[in-house]
Amino acid sequence: MPELPEMENYKKLLTNKIIGKTIIDIEVNREKSINTSSTDFIQELRGKQIVKIDRRAKHLIFRLSSGKNLLLHLMLGGWMYIGNDNDSPNRTKQVILSFQDIKLYFIGLRLGYLHMLDENDLVTKLSDLGPEPLDPSFTFENFQDIFQSRRGKLKTTLIDQKIISGIGNCYSDEICFEAKIKPTITVNSLGKDRLFSLYNSIQTVLRNAISLGGYMEEPLYLGDQLTGGYNSHLLVYDREGKECRRCGGTIVKIELSFRKCFYCPDCQKVDIGLI
DNA sequence: AGGGCAACCCGGACGC
């Protein structure tokens, strides 16, 4: 599922493709994906330009020349494609934005959405999100303060969007592996050294994933060689029964807070942290 | 505060 690195990748690639371009046509094939009537939605978009794309947590924000914003959350299984009707994937497209020379397709929006919001509503909508883990203002001291005041399990805490935003089921496992900490540990049992290791692992894993295009394999456009490049670099996620690339042990899958959780029992032994 | 749990949603995978 798209998490921070995937959305950051989309932001970068889409920025190169569509910034400054005018939306000339809009197709809404699923009313539930949007927050107004199709008629209003189309009217608000037609003739407007996309002047900037921002990312906040797992959301993308398309800034429109009208001053309004399109807020995208892909949720489960949502993805995008940019191209034309000849090369686009043979899938149901919930929303299509057409520019002069290219179309942006929104695919797999089930619980995902594309909402038209003014600045106030946008700020309100995003106000409960925790800090951006890659923002320079998110220091180790911030991280330490947040985690030391918590009592939940490590993985559960990492994916809680109110605590830190942007990390989901895949990268939480990869981060725990990188830090060599078992995801089931309660966070307030982690000492300063392990918290520091965790903080660094968050940075390392997310930055690396971004630079390699994230782990979702569907290309954004014809000839896109970047998107999905991190998939082959995953060390634990979806690797149940496979060999640990660090120690040769076997990756296991457990259920943790109703979620799949993958880790290496040999590398990630710490479940009563004292260090 | 944190855990449990249900609801949301439907394309696509799978079975026959």
Next chain:
DNA sequence: TGCGTCCGGGTTGCCC
């Protein structure tokens, strides 16, 4: 090929 069934999973909100 075709039809029916079921699953996945981030987020929200409510309860304890």
